[in-house]
Amino acid sequence: MRTPQNWHLALxxxxxxxxxxxxxRTLEISSQPESAEVTVNGKQVGLTPLVLQIDVAGHMVEVxxxxxxxxxxxxxxxxxxxxxxxxxxxxxxxxVRLTSxxxxxxxxxxxxxxxxxxxxxxxxxxxxxxxxSLAGHQSRTITLQVPDERPVGLHCLLESLLxxxxxxxxxxxxxIYINGQYRGNSPLVLTDLMAGRHEVQGRLAGHENVSNxxxxxxxxxxxVPLPAFQAKPGALRVETTPxxxxxxxxxxxxxxxxxxxxxxxxxxxxxxxxxxxxDDVHQNASIGPGKTTKIITNMESVxxxxxxxxxxxxxxIYVGAKNLGTTRQQGTRLVSxxxxxxxxxxxxxxxxxxxxGYAPIRKKVLVFRGELTQLGTLRxxxxxxxxxxxxxxxxxxxxxxxxxxxxxxxxxxSPMKSVTILYDGDEYIKLRPLKTVAP
Numbered sequence: 330m331r332t333p334q335n336w337h338l339a340l341x342x343x344x345x346x347x348x349x350x351x352x353x354r355t356l357e358i359s360s361q362p363e364s365a366e367v368t369v370n371g372k373q374v375g376l377t378p379l380v381l382q383i384d385v386a387g388h389m390v391e392v393x394x395x396x397x398x399x400x401x402x403x404x405x406x407x408x409x410x411x412x413x414x415x416x417x418x419x420x421x422x423x424x425v426r427l428t429s430x431x432x433x434x435x436x437x438x439x440x441x442x443x444x445x446x447x448x449x450x451x452x453x454x455x456x457x458x459x460x461x462s463l464a465g466h467q468s469r470t471i472t473l474q475v476p477d478e479r480p481v482g483l484h485c486l487l488e489s490l491l492x493x494x495x496x497x498x499x500x501x502x503x504x505i506y507i508n509g510q511y512r513g514n515s516p517l518v519l520t521d522l523m524a525g526r527h528e529v530q531g532r533l534a535g536h537e538n539v540s541n542x543x544x545x546x547x548x549x550x551x552x553v554p555l556p557a558f559q560a561k562p563g564a565l566r567v568e569t570t571p572x573x574x575x576x577x578x579x580x581x582x583x584x585x586x587x588x589x590x591x592x593x594x595x596x597x598x599x600x601x602x603x604x605x606x607x608d609d610v611h612q613n614a615s616i617g618p619g620k621t622t623k624i625i626t627n628m629e630s631v632x633x634x635x636x637x638x639x640x641x642x643x644x645x646i647y648v649g650a651k652n653l654g655t656t657r658q659q660g661t662r663l664v665s666x667x668x669x670x671x672x673x674x675x676x677x678x679x680x681x682x683x684x685x686g687y688a689p690i691r692k693k694v695l696v697f698r699g700e701l702t703q704l705g706t707l708r709x710x711x712x713x714x715x716x717x718x719x720x721x722x723x724x725x726x727x728x729x730x731x732x733x734x735x736x737x738x739x740x741x742x743s744p745m746k747s748v749t750i751l752y753d754g755d756e757y758i759k760l761r762p763l764k765t766v767a768p
Contacts, residue, residue, distance in 0.1 A: 353382045355411035356404075358390065360418055365394040377416070392416045396454035422451035423475060426482040427459065434463040434487060446485070454478075461485040465523055492545030494519045496529060499557040503533040515555075531555045535595075535618030561619035564591040569602060570627045577601040578614070589621070600624070606632040606672060633696035634671030637704035639682055640664045644709065647681040648673065663733075664706055671701065682707050686714060686730075713746035720759040721752075728763065 358367050360377040367379050368391040374381055377392065387405040397418035406412035427436055429446040436443040437460040443450050446461070457473040466487040473483050496505050498515040505517050508528050512519060515531065524547040530540040536558040543553040566589040567576050574586045578598040583590045586602075595618040602610040607628040614622050637646070642658040642665035656665035675698045682690040687709035694702055715728040719742055732741035738754030 352385050354385055354406040354409065356381050356383045356406065356414070357411050358392065358414045358416070360392055360394070360400075360416040362394065362397075362418065365392045365397075365416070365418060367392055380411075383412075390414060392418065394418050396421050420453040421478040422453055423478045424449050424480045425452045425473070425475065426480070427485075428482070429461050429463065429485040429487055431463065431466075431487065434461040434466075434485065436461060459483060459485075461487060463487050465489060465491040465521060490524050490547050491520060492522055492524045492547055493550035494522055494527070494529075494543065494545060495550060495552045496531075496555065497552070498531045498533070498539070498555050500533070503531040503555075503558065506530040506532065529553050529555065531558070533558050535620065536560050560595045562592040563595050563616035563618055564589060564621040565593055565598065565614055565616060565624070566590075566621055567600075567602070567624045567626070569604075569625075571604070571607075574602050574604040574607075574626075574628060577603070602626060602628065604628055606630055630699045631675060632672050633675055633698055633700050633702070634669060634673050635680065635694050635696065635702040635704050636667055636669045637680075637682075638665045638667045638706040639684075640706055640708040641684065641687070642666075644682045644684040644687075644707075646670055647683065648678050661736075669701055680704070682709060684709055686716065687711050713743065716763050717742070718761045718763055719744075719752070719757055720761070721757050722755065731760070734760075 358377055358379045363377050365377045367374050367377060369381075369383065369388050371389070383406065385406050385408075387403060390402045390404055392400040392402075397420050400416045400418060402414060402416075404412065404414065426449045427443070427446055432446050434446045436446060436448070438452075438457055443459075452473075452475050454475045454477065457475065458470055459473050460468060460470045462468040466489050469485055469487060471483060471485055473481075475481055494507075496515055496517045496519075498505075501515050503515045505512050505515055506529070507519070507522065509530075522545055524545045526542060526544050528540065528542055530538055532538050539556045539558055541553055541555055543551055545551055565578070565583065567574075567584070567586050569586040572586050576583045576586060576588070578600055580601075593616050595616050598614045598616055600610075600612050600614050607630050610626055610628065612624070612626075614624055616622055637656070639656040640663055642656050642663075644656045644665070646653045646656065646668075648670075653670045654668065656668050659666045673696045675696055677693060677695050680692050680694050682692075688711075690707050690709060692704065692707065694704060696702060711730065711732070713730055715730060717731040718726060718728050720726050727744050729742050729744040732743055732749055734740045740752050740757075740760065741749050742752055743749045
C-alpha cells in the first residue's frame with residue numbers, strides 16, 4: 330500500500346482542528362425582557378441573563394419567553410471571549426376589536442387613549458383594564474384577557490344618563506336656549522341632555538323672553554311648558570314741518586310735534602295731525618313690538634299772505650282792525666325793505682298802510698292758500714302839516730314840512746302846500762321840530 334507524499338500535511342490539519350475544537354469560550358446571553366428561556370443546540374441551558382462555557386465551534390441559540398416572538402441566532406465565538414448575545418424579544422400583539430353600544434365611546438387603557446369605538450388595536454398578551462366613556466352615559470371599566478396570539482374582541486354596553494326634552498311655544502318659531510346655550514327653534518325635541526335640572530328659555534323677536542325650569546330623568550321624556558309670549562310695547566315718533574302740530578291716536582292726544590311716545594300696545598293707530606292754519610292729516614301708523622315707528626309729515630298750509638314795501642319806511646300795516654306789523658328801514662333809502670305778512674285766511678282782504686303825517690293807503694288783496702301775493706311798493710303821500718321851524722341865516726323864521734335832509738346838511742323844506750325849496754347848509758341856522766298831531 331502506497332502512502333501519499335503529503336500525508337504529513339493532512340495529519341497536521343487534523344491535529345490543529347482537534348486542538349481548536351477543544352478550546353472553550355464564555356458565552357453571555359441577555360434579553361429584554363429578562364427570564365427568557367435559552368436553548369443551545371436544542372438543549373435548554375437556563376434563563377436570561379445567562380453565562381456559560383462553550384467551545385469555539387458553531388452553535389444554534391434560541392431565546393423564548395411566553396407572550397413574545399422567539400429569537401433564533403447562529404453563533405460561532407471563534408477568538409471572541411467573552412462572546413455576548415443581546416436579544417430584544419418582541420411581544421405578541423394580536424388584534425383586539427373594541428366595540429360599544431352606543432358607538433363613539435372613548436377608550437382608555439392604563440390612562441392612555443386607544444381610540445373611539447368601534448376600533449381594532451394590537452395589544453400585548455395579558456390582563457388589561459379597559460375603560461369606555463361616552464358623554465351622557467355611565468363610564469365603565471372591563472377586564473380584558475388576551476391569552477395568546479389569536480384575535481379577541483370586547484363589547485361594552487353603556488348605560489345612558491340622558492333624558493328626552495320636548496319644548497313647544499306659542500307662537501312657534503322661537504329660539505330655544507338650554508342653560509344659556511342655543512339649541513334650535515320650537516317645536517324642539519332634544520335627546521342629548523343629561524338627567525337633572527335644566528333652565529329652558531324662549532326668545533322671540535319683538536316679545537318678552539319666557540323661561541321655565543325642568544328636571545329630566547334618564548330614559549324618560551319630559552315636556553316643558555313655556556308661558557305664551559307677550560309682545561313688547563312699541564314706540565311712535567312724529568316729526569312735522571312746521572313743528573307744534575297736535576297728534577291724536579285713536580282720538581287720544583299723544584303729543585305735540587316733535588315728540589316720541591313709548592309703551593304703546595302693538596297694533597294699528599289711526600292718527601290725526603292738526604294745527605291751526607293747516608289742513609288736517611289723517612294716516613295709520615303700524616306699531617311693531619319692540620320697535621319705534623317714525624312718521625315724518627309736511628303739513629299743507631291753508632293760509633296765505635302778501636309782500637310789500639313802503640315809501641317811506643316805518644309804515645304800519647293793518648288788515649281790518651289787526652295791526653300786522655311795521656315796514657323796516659333799508660339803510661338810508663326812502664323805500665323800506667320788502668316785508669312778508671302771512672297767516673291770513675284764503676280769500677279777499679282790505680290792506681291799509683298808515684304812517685303819521687301821511688295820507689293812508691287802502692288796497693284790496695286776494696290771498697291764496699300757501700302763497701304770498703306781491704303788492705310791490707306802496708307810496709304814501711305826505712300831508713302838509715308843519716312839523717319843523719326853520720331859522721334862516723337872514724333872521725327869518727318860517728314853519729313848514731321837512732321833506733328830506735341830506736348828509737351834507739342841505740334840506741328840502743316845504744313852507745306851504747305844493748311848494749318845496751332846497752336850502753344849503755349855510756342858508757339856515759337852526760331846524761327845530763314842532764309838536765304835531767297825527768290826522
